[in-house]
Structures are given as structure tokens and as C-alpha cells.
Amino acid sequence: MGVKKFSATYRNKSEEHKVTIGVFTWHSEGVYYAYSPSLDITGYGGNKDEAIKSFEITFHEFVKYTTNKKTLWDELEHLGWTVNRKNKKMNAPNLTEMMQDNKIFRELFDKPGVE
Numbered sequence: 001m002g003v004k005k006f007s008a009t010y011r012n013k014s015e016e017h018k019v020t021i022g023v024f025t026w027h028s029e030g031v032y033y034a035y036s037p038s039l040d041i042t043g044y045g046g047n048k049d050e051a052i053k054s055f056e057i058t059f060h061e062f063v064k065y066t067t068n069k070k071t072l073w074d075e076l077e078h079l080g081w082t083v084n085r086k087n088k089k090m091n092a093p094n095l096t097e098m099m100q101d102n103k104i105f106r107e108l109f110d111k112p113g114v115e
Helices: 048-068 072-078 095-101 103-109
Strands: 004-011 016-028 031-036 041-045 082-084 089-091
Touching: 004 048, 016 048, 031 048, 041 048, 048 072, 072 082
Parallel strands: none
Antiparallel strands: 004 016, 016 031, 031 041, 082 089
16 A cells, blocks of 8 residues: 655644645545545545545645634644644654554555555
8 A cells, every 4th residue: 555645734824834644545436535544534536636636625624623723733632643832843643553543544554446
């Protein structure tokens, strides 16, 4: 199974967040999916490019919503990230940790056609 790197920057009036995470893609019954186990978010579409575009929208909405609600750091910690609020640094959990903590990812990991 391969993994694609997804990098993005989210900016609002007072903050900027840069992140690089792994995104897995696959298709099933004519629908393409892009999934990040480190954020537990998914995008989908009629082809791989549409799925990635949908994922980007979902990612930006996730960051926008959690930033506006002032819950971004709490949500990342809940998802297993290591967070240093003082320095505004964050690190995603490693693959082993995600396999232990994320049932969807465990099931997806060995699924044929996931890249």
C-alpha cells in the first residue's frame, strides 16, 4: 500500500497552520475516496482528482471550524497527535499508533486497491 503526502496551509486573520499528512486513496463501486487516518477525514468523487479536491475542502473546513470554535488543539490531541500549544507545534501519530487506535484505518489498511 502506498501513501500520498498532502500538504496544506490554512490561514485566517490571526493564525496560520501548515500540515503534511498521509492520504490513502481507493475506489469502490464507482466512487473514489481520499482518506487521512491522522485526521479521520475523507473526501470522495467520481475520479481520483475529484476525491483529492473534496478531501482538500473537507480539510480546510475541519481546520476552519475547529479554529473558530477554539477546539483545534483539543481535537488533534483526541486524534492522537502530539501537541505543543505554547510553540503551536503539532505532530501526527505514527502508523503503528493509528493502527492501534483507528478501527477504520485497520480495516482499510489491507483492503485491495488502496494506495
